Amino acid sequence: MRMLGSGPPPHLPGFLNSLAGPLDHFGYWAVLFLLMIEDFGIPVPGETILIAASVYAGAGRLNVVAVGVIGCVAAVTGDNIGFAIGHYGGRALVLRWGRYVRLTKERLNHAEVFFERHGGWIVTIARFIEVLRQANGIVAGTTGYPWRRFLAFNALGAALWVGTWVSLGYLAGQHINAIYHNVTRYSYYLLIALAVLLAGYIAWRILRHRRRRSGSAGRQARTGQAQGGGSKITGS
DSSP, rough: OOOOOSSSOOOGGGGGGHHHHHHHHHHHHHHHHHHHHHTTTSSOOHHHHHHHHHHHHTTTOOOHHHHHHHHHHHHHHHHHHHHHHHHHHEEEHHHHHGGGGTTOHHHHHHHHHHHHHHHHHHHHHHHSTTTTTHHHHHHHHHTTOOOHHHHHHHHHHHHHHHHHHHHHHHHHHHHHHEEEEEEEHOOOOOOOOHHHHHHHHHHHHHHHHHHHHHHHHHHHHHHHHHHHHHHHHHHH
Protein backbone atom coordinates (compact mmCIF):
# COMPACT_ATOMS: atom_id res chain seq x y z
CA MET A 1 0.00 0.00 0.00
CA ARG A 2 2.41 2.64 -1.26
CA MET A 3 1.88 6.08 -2.72
CA LEU A 4 0.90 6.21 -6.39
CA GLY A 5 2.32 9.55 -7.48
CA SER A 6 6.03 10.27 -7.67
CA GLY A 7 5.77 14.05 -7.78
CA PRO A 8 5.98 16.41 -4.81
CA PRO A 9 3.18 16.04 -2.26
CA PRO A 10 0.46 18.71 -2.26
CA HIS A 11 0.43 21.45 0.33
CA LEU A 12 -2.14 20.63 2.99
CA PRO A 13 -4.04 23.68 4.26
CA GLY A 14 -4.23 24.67 7.92
CA PHE A 15 -4.89 21.89 10.41
CA LEU A 16 -4.21 19.19 7.80
CA ASN A 17 -0.56 20.12 7.38
CA SER A 18 0.48 18.34 10.57
CA LEU A 19 -0.50 15.01 8.95
CA ALA A 20 1.66 15.39 5.86
CA GLY A 21 4.49 13.41 7.52
CA PRO A 22 2.45 10.29 8.36
CA LEU A 23 0.87 10.31 4.90
CA ASP A 24 4.23 10.68 3.16
CA HIS A 25 5.79 7.84 5.17
CA PHE A 26 2.90 5.40 5.68
CA GLY A 27 0.25 6.34 3.12
CA TYR A 28 -2.80 4.06 3.31
CA TRP A 29 -1.55 2.42 6.50
CA ALA A 30 -1.82 5.75 8.32
CA VAL A 31 -5.45 6.07 7.18
CA LEU A 32 -6.28 2.51 8.24
CA PHE A 33 -4.62 2.64 11.66
CA LEU A 34 -5.58 6.14 12.84
CA LEU A 35 -9.16 5.92 11.62
CA MET A 36 -9.69 2.51 13.19
CA ILE A 37 -8.36 3.37 16.65
CA GLU A 38 -10.23 6.69 16.73
CA ASP A 39 -13.48 4.81 16.23
CA PHE A 40 -13.16 2.89 19.47
CA GLY A 41 -12.32 5.90 21.60
CA ILE A 42 -8.59 6.65 21.22
CA PRO A 43 -8.17 10.46 20.81
CA VAL A 44 -6.25 10.56 17.51
CA PRO A 45 -6.98 12.65 14.36
CA GLY A 46 -8.75 9.90 12.43
CA GLU A 47 -11.23 12.13 10.63
CA THR A 48 -8.46 14.59 9.82
CA ILE A 49 -6.18 11.93 8.29
CA LEU A 50 -9.10 10.80 6.11
CA ILE A 51 -9.58 14.33 4.78
CA ALA A 52 -5.83 14.83 4.28
CA ALA A 53 -5.57 11.53 2.38
CA SER A 54 -8.44 12.67 0.15
CA VAL A 55 -6.57 15.88 -0.68
CA TYR A 56 -3.54 13.72 -1.52
CA ALA A 57 -5.76 11.62 -3.76
CA GLY A 58 -6.92 14.76 -5.54
CA ALA A 59 -3.26 15.56 -6.27
CA GLY A 60 -2.63 12.06 -7.62
CA ARG A 61 -0.56 10.86 -4.68
CA LEU A 62 -3.14 8.29 -3.54
CA ASN A 63 -5.96 6.39 -5.20
CA VAL A 64 -9.28 7.94 -4.17
CA VAL A 65 -11.16 4.62 -4.40
CA ALA A 66 -8.57 2.94 -2.17
CA VAL A 67 -8.84 5.77 0.36
CA GLY A 68 -12.62 5.38 0.43
CA VAL A 69 -12.59 1.58 0.77
CA ILE A 70 -9.87 1.61 3.45
CA GLY A 71 -11.71 4.38 5.28
CA CYS A 72 -14.95 2.37 5.37
CA VAL A 73 -13.20 -0.83 6.48
CA ALA A 74 -11.29 1.01 9.21
CA ALA A 75 -14.39 2.85 10.45
CA VAL A 76 -16.58 -0.27 10.65
CA THR A 77 -13.79 -2.34 12.21
CA GLY A 78 -13.02 0.30 14.83
CA ASP A 79 -16.64 0.70 15.86
CA ASN A 80 -17.11 -3.06 16.12
CA ILE A 81 -14.05 -3.29 18.37
CA GLY A 82 -15.70 -0.60 20.48
CA PHE A 83 -18.94 -2.59 20.47
CA ALA A 84 -17.09 -5.68 21.73
CA ILE A 85 -15.41 -3.64 24.47
CA GLY A 86 -18.76 -2.28 25.64
CA HIS A 87 -20.59 -5.61 25.29
CA TYR A 88 -18.08 -7.88 27.01
CA GLY A 89 -16.45 -5.39 29.36
CA GLY A 90 -19.66 -3.74 30.49
CA ARG A 91 -20.28 -0.29 31.88
CA ALA A 92 -17.85 -0.73 34.77
CA LEU A 93 -14.91 -1.32 32.41
CA VAL A 94 -15.88 1.63 30.23
CA LEU A 95 -16.13 3.96 33.22
CA ARG A 96 -12.84 2.71 34.65
CA TRP A 97 -10.78 3.30 31.52
CA GLY A 98 -12.96 5.75 29.58
CA ARG A 99 -11.62 8.80 31.40
CA TYR A 100 -8.24 8.24 29.73
CA VAL A 101 -9.83 8.75 26.30
CA ARG A 102 -12.25 11.55 27.35
CA LEU A 103 -15.24 9.21 27.74
CA THR A 104 -16.50 10.46 31.10
CA LYS A 105 -19.48 9.17 33.06
CA GLU A 106 -21.55 12.20 32.03
CA ARG A 107 -20.78 11.70 28.33
CA LEU A 108 -21.56 8.01 28.58
CA ASN A 109 -24.88 8.77 30.30
CA HIS A 110 -25.88 11.25 27.60
CA ALA A 111 -24.92 8.85 24.82
CA GLU A 112 -26.86 6.00 26.44
CA VAL A 113 -30.01 8.14 26.61
CA PHE A 114 -29.69 8.89 22.89
CA PHE A 115 -29.37 5.18 22.08
CA GLU A 116 -32.29 4.13 24.25
CA ARG A 117 -34.58 6.74 22.69
CA HIS A 118 -33.53 6.76 19.06
CA GLY A 119 -31.51 3.62 18.25
CA GLY A 120 -30.66 3.07 14.60
CA TRP A 121 -30.60 6.57 13.21
CA ILE A 122 -28.28 7.68 16.03
CA VAL A 123 -25.85 4.91 15.02
CA THR A 124 -26.00 6.21 11.45
CA ILE A 125 -25.47 9.93 12.11
CA ALA A 126 -23.12 9.50 15.09
CA ARG A 127 -20.07 9.59 12.81
CA PHE A 128 -20.76 13.19 11.88
CA ILE A 129 -20.80 14.34 15.53
CA GLU A 130 -17.67 14.66 17.65
CA VAL A 131 -17.68 12.49 20.82
CA LEU A 132 -20.55 10.37 19.52
CA ARG A 133 -18.29 9.19 16.72
CA GLN A 134 -15.70 7.92 19.20
CA ALA A 135 -18.22 6.50 21.70
CA ASN A 136 -20.67 5.06 19.18
CA GLY A 137 -19.67 1.39 19.32
CA ILE A 138 -18.82 1.31 23.01
CA VAL A 139 -22.16 2.79 24.06
CA ALA A 140 -24.10 0.47 21.74
CA GLY A 141 -22.34 -2.48 23.35
CA THR A 142 -22.98 -1.38 26.94
CA THR A 143 -26.69 -0.75 26.29
CA GLY A 144 -27.25 -4.21 24.83
CA TYR A 145 -28.08 -2.91 21.34
CA PRO A 146 -28.51 -5.87 18.90
CA TRP A 147 -25.20 -6.42 17.10
CA ARG A 148 -26.69 -7.22 13.68
CA ARG A 149 -28.69 -3.99 13.69
CA PHE A 150 -25.66 -2.08 14.90
CA LEU A 151 -23.53 -3.55 12.11
CA ALA A 152 -26.04 -2.58 9.43
CA PHE A 153 -26.65 1.00 10.61
CA ASN A 154 -22.97 1.46 11.41
CA ALA A 155 -21.91 0.37 7.92
CA LEU A 156 -24.45 2.78 6.42
CA GLY A 157 -23.10 5.62 8.58
CA ALA A 158 -19.51 4.74 7.65
CA ALA A 159 -20.33 4.78 3.93
CA LEU A 160 -22.06 8.18 4.19
CA TRP A 161 -19.37 9.72 6.39
CA VAL A 162 -16.37 8.42 4.45
CA GLY A 163 -18.04 9.19 1.14
CA THR A 164 -18.75 12.78 2.23
CA TRP A 165 -15.24 13.60 3.40
CA VAL A 166 -13.41 11.71 0.66
CA SER A 167 -15.49 13.49 -2.00
CA LEU A 168 -15.00 16.92 -0.41
CA GLY A 169 -11.29 16.39 0.15
CA TYR A 170 -10.75 15.06 -3.36
CA LEU A 171 -12.72 17.81 -5.11
CA ALA A 172 -12.25 20.81 -2.82
CA GLY A 173 -8.48 20.63 -2.32
CA GLN A 174 -7.20 23.84 -0.77
CA HIS A 175 -10.72 24.97 0.24
CA ILE A 176 -11.19 22.00 2.55
CA ASN A 177 -10.08 23.99 5.61
CA ALA A 178 -13.08 26.34 5.38
CA ILE A 179 -15.43 23.48 4.50
CA TYR A 180 -14.30 21.42 7.49
CA HIS A 181 -14.69 24.41 9.82
CA ASN A 182 -18.28 25.01 8.69
CA VAL A 183 -19.33 21.35 8.78
CA THR A 184 -17.82 20.91 12.25
CA ARG A 185 -19.55 24.06 13.51
CA TYR A 186 -22.94 22.94 12.22
CA SER A 187 -22.44 19.44 13.64
CA TYR A 188 -22.06 21.06 17.07
CA TYR A 189 -25.28 23.00 16.45
CA LEU A 190 -26.96 19.72 15.56
CA LEU A 191 -25.73 18.12 18.78
CA ILE A 192 -27.01 21.11 20.80
CA ALA A 193 -30.38 20.93 19.03
CA LEU A 194 -30.64 17.21 19.78
CA ALA A 195 -29.80 17.86 23.44
CA VAL A 196 -32.48 20.59 23.67
CA LEU A 197 -35.07 18.36 22.02
CA LEU A 198 -34.17 15.51 24.33
CA ALA A 199 -34.41 17.76 27.41
CA GLY A 200 -37.79 19.02 26.24
CA TYR A 201 -39.03 15.49 25.64
CA ILE A 202 -37.89 14.36 29.10
CA ALA A 203 -39.55 17.41 30.71
CA TRP A 204 -42.79 16.69 28.83
CA ARG A 205 -42.75 13.06 29.98
CA ILE A 206 -42.16 14.11 33.59
CA LEU A 207 -45.00 16.66 33.49
CA ARG A 208 -47.36 14.13 31.89
CA HIS A 209 -46.44 11.55 34.52
CA ARG A 210 -47.08 14.04 37.32
CA ARG A 211 -50.45 15.01 35.82
CA ARG A 212 -51.44 11.36 35.59
CA ARG A 213 -50.44 10.78 39.20
CA SER A 214 -52.32 13.90 40.26
CA GLY A 215 -55.42 12.84 38.31
CA SER A 216 -55.22 9.32 39.72
CA ALA A 217 -54.88 10.66 43.27
CA GLY A 218 -57.90 12.93 42.69
CA ARG A 219 -60.03 10.07 41.43
CA GLN A 220 -59.02 7.90 44.37
CA ALA A 221 -59.90 10.70 46.79
CA ARG A 222 -63.34 11.17 45.18
CA THR A 223 -63.93 7.42 45.21
CA GLY A 224 -62.96 7.28 48.88
CA GLN A 225 -65.32 10.14 49.73
CA ALA A 226 -68.16 8.46 47.84
CA GLN A 227 -67.56 5.18 49.59
CA GLY A 228 -67.36 6.96 52.95
CA GLY A 229 -70.65 8.74 52.29
CA GLY A 230 -72.32 5.48 51.29
CA SER A 231 -71.13 3.81 54.51
CA LYS A 232 -72.60 6.59 56.62
CA ILE A 233 -75.97 6.30 54.90
CA THR A 234 -75.99 2.53 55.30
CA GLY A 235 -74.99 2.81 58.94
CA SER A 236 -77.78 5.23 59.68
